[in-house]
Amino acid sequence: MFTIEHEFDSTVITLVDDGGVPLQEDVIVNTFTECVTVEQFDPRTGQVMKITLSHAQVRDMSAALDLPEGVYAIRESGKDDGT
Secondary structure (H helix, E strand, C coil), rough: CCCCCCCCCCCCEEEECCCCCCCCCCEEEEECCCCCEEEECCCCCCEEEEECCCCHHHHHHHCCCCCCCHHHCCCCCCCCCCC
């Protein structure tokens, strides 16, 4: 299950683990103009862990979810790469 909310400066996606036990903590994805942050509460430390990704890293991660093992580079169509 997930929710989507539009805030003043970002879009917030909350991923709720509704799978099998043991359940994981909610994952909060904040999409800003310049970056994307991913946060999750760590019950072992009592702190929220946060990583920051560029939009290019998010695009690559999305593509990687459906690909087999290997090394890949995404090229945008219509860009002149000098070759």
